[in-house]
Every structure is written in C-alpha cells, then in structure tokens.
Amino acid sequence: MFAEQIAWAKEAGVDFVIAETISWTEEAKLALKEIKDAGLIAVVNLAIPKGDKTREGHSAAEACKILEDHGADVVGLNCYRGPDMTMKLLPSIREQVSCHVAALPVPYRTNEEFPTHMYIEDPNCGCLDGNVSHIALDGLTCNRFEMAEFTKQCMDINVNFIGICCGADPHHVREMAVAMGRKPIAYKYYPDMTKHFAHGNEGSLKDNNKADEWLK
Ligand SMILES: [Zn+2]
Numbered sequence: 001m002f003a004e005q006i007a008w009a010k011e012a013g014v015d016f017v018i019a020e021t022i023s024w025t026e027e028a029k030l031a032l033k034e035i036k037d038a039g040l041i042a043v044v045n046l047a048i049p050k051g052d053k054t055r056e057g058h059s060a061a062e063a064c065k066i067l068e069d070h071g072a073d074v075v076g077l078n079c080y081r082g083p084d085m086t087m088k089l090l091p092s093i094r095e096q097v098s099c100h101v102a103a104l105p106v107p108y109r110t111n112e113e114f115p116t117h118m119y120i121e122d123p124n125c126g127c128l129d130g131n132v133s134h135i136a137l138d139g140l141t142c143n144r145f146e147m148a149e150f151t152k153q154c155m156d157i158n159v160n161f162i163g164i165c166c167g168a169d170p171h172h173v174r175e176m177a178v179a180m181g182r183k184p185i186a187y188k189y190y191p192d193m194t195k196h197f198a199h200g201n202e203g204s205l206k207d208n209n210k211a212d213e214w215l216k
Helices: 002-011 025-037 060-069 083-087 090-096 144-156 170-179 185-189 211-215
Strands: 016-022 041-046 074-078 100-104
Touching: 002 016, 002 025, 016 025, 025 041, 025 060, 041 060, 041 100, 060 074, 060 090, 074 090, 083 090, 083 144, 090 100, 144 170, 170 185
Parallel strands: 016 041, 041 074, 074 100
Antiparallel strands: none
C-alpha cells in the first residue's frame, strides 16, 4: 500500500512525502523505507496513544531516534494529542534526534486523563455520557491564541515543522503563522480589534466609557 501511494506521489512530482498518524514504530519503518527507496525526502510522524508509548512500547523519543537512524529527514508527532499533550513529548524527542522535528497536534484540549482526542470526555456537555470524539468535540476546541502559544513553545525548543492535524481551522493556521513572524495571504483579513464595537478604541463603547456598563 505504501509503495503504491508513494509511486503516485512521485509521479505527480511531490517535494516530499509524509508518513503520519502511525502508532507502531515498525509500521513507520515500513513507510519510511518505501519513501527512501523512491528517492524522496521522508517526514515520519507518530500518533502516540495514552500511555505515552508506541504500540510496541517505545517512548516517542526512542521511536523517533530509530526512525532517524533509518534515514528519516524529519521525525515527530501528529494527531491524537492536543497542544499540551503533544508538547509533553516534544522536548525529549528534540534531545534524542539531530534531524528536523515535526509537531502537528489536534486543536483540542486533551489532558493527562484523556491525552488523545480519540477518547475524551467533555465535562460541560450534559447530553453525552462519556466519549465525545469525533462529532462533539466543539466544546473542547482550542482557540487561535492557544495554537499560537503552542507555536512559540515549539520555536523555543527548535521544533521546526509546525502544523495542525484533525480539526484545524483556517484561523488557527493563520495565527500560528503570525506567531512565527510571518504574514500569510490570509493576513489581509486579520481581525483589527481596534474597530470592534466593544473591545476596540475607534468610536467604540470604550470611547464613552460605557463598555463595562453595557457588557456586564
Ligand atoms: Zn489527525
């Protein structure tokens, strides 16, 4: 399956191939081998389940080191985990490998009890008892500023392939790009809060000091 897909990608002239959302080191190695055999740049990202290990029992850092040693150009994490639970594993990966490191969390507020969005409960949702994945994650969605913060944390530890996985929205991506000091095309529509009726300062409620009174 990997060989077939990579052949199509190569035929289409891709710059590199990403093998991702893989929870087994051995499966990741199979994908990596096919990418390298095709002569392409390989990005290999793992989805680490609850327990912080691959399905075989490698730590994320150990698995990434194995993949680097087998020729991966970029190794890292994608999917399953939100920003905090992804960041939990990134520093040890960065210490273990010398190649580029990738981080593409899901934009959901996963936590120690529920480290992945594959199974997570929403304490504010009374109509569903238990798992709200995948069709009722709305109340657990990170805002743009949380994703920007994650981006800055990545840059601080030299994680240099940064993105978002399942659940990404355009405003997340734009804010992350801005956090990196870039002005993407969508920056043209970046919200100018100085013009907001309540929060701004141009002819807004704040001008006549009624904001607090009106908004409470
Ligand atoms: Zn995903």
